[in-house]
Amino acid sequence: MTPSWLTVIRNTAPLIVSLPHTGTDLAHVEDDVVSPWLARKDCDWWIDRLYDFAADLGATVVHTAISRTVIDVNRDPSGASLYPGQTTTGLCPTESFDGEPLYKPGHEPSPSEIDRRRAVYFAPYHAALEAEIARLRAMHGKIVLYDCHSIRSVLPRLFEGTLPVFNLGTNDGRSADPVLVETVAALMAATGESHVVNGRFKGGWITRHHGQPANGVHALQMELSCRGYLREPAAPRHPGNWPVAYEPDFAAPIRRTLTGILESARDWAARV
Structure with a gap:
């Protein structure tokens, strides 16, 4: 039985859309965290709304409602850093992107609690991805x-300056075919917005683990700067200004680009 926090919308196009960081469900850790707002601060706000057209394109959509503060399903399950030497957050983060403690002193998740969360939340998410990959690969030569x-456009603790609007990650070219990457890169460039391929964000565990071009599975991570689809405040974040509301009209231009990107990825995969 699929757990209530895990949503899988099954379609038949050779495309899977993964939504690992839009969840706000704190899964009963509210009494352990400094505040629910802080525990949700680094959510990928409204990304599920921005991409809510994906199923209409024939994509299969896999989404977790669990907050990344509980467990980050895009991290190495062993706890090893995906970006050695750079500041990042872990499998069960204890600090926000800004370095603020997420948990009250003495309430941080213990090793046994991390193991429990890995079994209860991490494993089912990746099992769902693996099941959908296998189902679609049985139908298509590649997917x-x-x-x-x-992510917020400016985060000095994680990167210098202002992040490009579009940040495409392919594990330095190992997770996807170069033709697919070039196709998506051209669509990013055509917007006139700032963009980069394999810059600060090269793809997390989902991209690195499941992307296996030799087996017909081509994985891309798209990290958008929030200013591309939200009226992102310049001031430090606080409960009075974050998250901002999702405005469909403001998000419409980038949504059109993302629609073109997903259509192009789907059509590329469908070609024999």
Whole structure:
């Protein structure tokens, strides 16, 4: 039985859309965290709404409602850093992107609690991805796994300056065919917005683990700067200004580009 926090919308196009960081369900840790707002601060706000057209394109959509503060399903399950030497958050984060403690002193998840969360939340998410990959690979010669993310445009603790609007990650070219990557890169460039391939964000565990071009599975991570689809405030984040509301009209231009990207990825995979 699929757990209530895990949503899988099954379609038949050679495209899977993964939504690992839009969840706000704190899974009964509210009494352990400093505040529910802080525990949700680094959510990929409204990315599920931005991509809500994906199923209409024939994509299969896999989504977790569990907050990344509980467990981050886009991290190495062993706890090893995906970006050695750079500041990042872990499998069960204890700090926000800004370095603020997420848990009250003494309430941080213990090793046994991390093991429990890995079994209860991490494993089912990846089992769902694996099942959908296998189902679609039985129907198609190749498929695309597209992992959706966003992040604040300025985060000095994680990167210098202002992040490009579009940040495409392919594990330095190892998770997807170069032709697919070039196709998506051309669509990013055509917007006139800032963009990069394999810059600060090269793809997390989902991209690196499931992307296996030799086996017909091509994985892309798209990290969007929030300013591309939200009226992102310049001031430090606080409960009075974050998250901002999702405005469909403001998000419409980038949504059109993302629609073109998913259509192109789907059509590329469908070609024999």
